[in-house]
Amino acid sequence: MIIKCPYCGPRDVIEFTYQGDATRKRPDPSSTDQNLWNAYIYDRSNPAKSHREFWLHTGGCRQHLVVTRDMSTHSISSVGFARDSKHAGDQ
């Protein structure tokens, strides 16, 4: 799999570290709803289709990225800096 880093250009996946689901939305920190926190921490939908996820370009520019990847084909439709993605937790 090759990820096209917005700074470094196309690089082999070996240079990147997976950092998880980018669609999660952190509950209000003052919330004491245990089910909500449980879902935030543990529940993953793992869809066999397009999915947003965080990757870190560990072996390159060391920027956090948001990658949209098809989970069944590994084809990547978009890559951007996570910091430009104002609502990384939104779909």
Place this chain on the structure above:
Amino acid sequence: MVDLQSPLGVTFIPGDHGNAAGGVGITLHERTNISLIQVTAWNNTIPTVLTAIGSATGVIVQNKPGHGRVAGEKSVFGFAPGRFMVTGATPDLEQRLRAAISTDLGTIVALTHGRTVIRISGSRVEWVLAKLFALDFSEHAFPVGTGRATLHHDIHTLIQRIDENSFDLYVFRSFARSFWLTLGHAAEEVGYRVE
């Protein structure tokens, strides 16, 4: 003043090595007596920092991914958003940069004692580097002056293209001897000269 010792030590053996049949495919050389300074701009100060680097060094680069320039002993290149490696033989390079770049503009980390710079040059340079790094080393993909941050065997390296057939490799000083030996093995096939 105490001289900086080369981490290559006894593994630095000047002369010709490897397969001599086809001539000398590449030359390896450790760049010494240079200052290595990493400059990091804040998100909104990148153009100002580039101007400041220009006034401190005389080398001006653009705010484009990996853009860089080489002017004799001096070089500057970007390797991440707002991050630049500045190299030069001027002993006061760090002071000059500190004078030009206040903490309002960015940060400065002196890496002179933390990195080793190996210059690799010769007609077979792209072939040898391609054994270690998963990058396109052809000149259209990796133009003269530009820099790249990448890995060999999970270890970071910064690479700047110096000219058509030369690159500078910035490796961690503590890994430099191991890297030097690896580079020698990779170059054996084409014949290499250490100088």
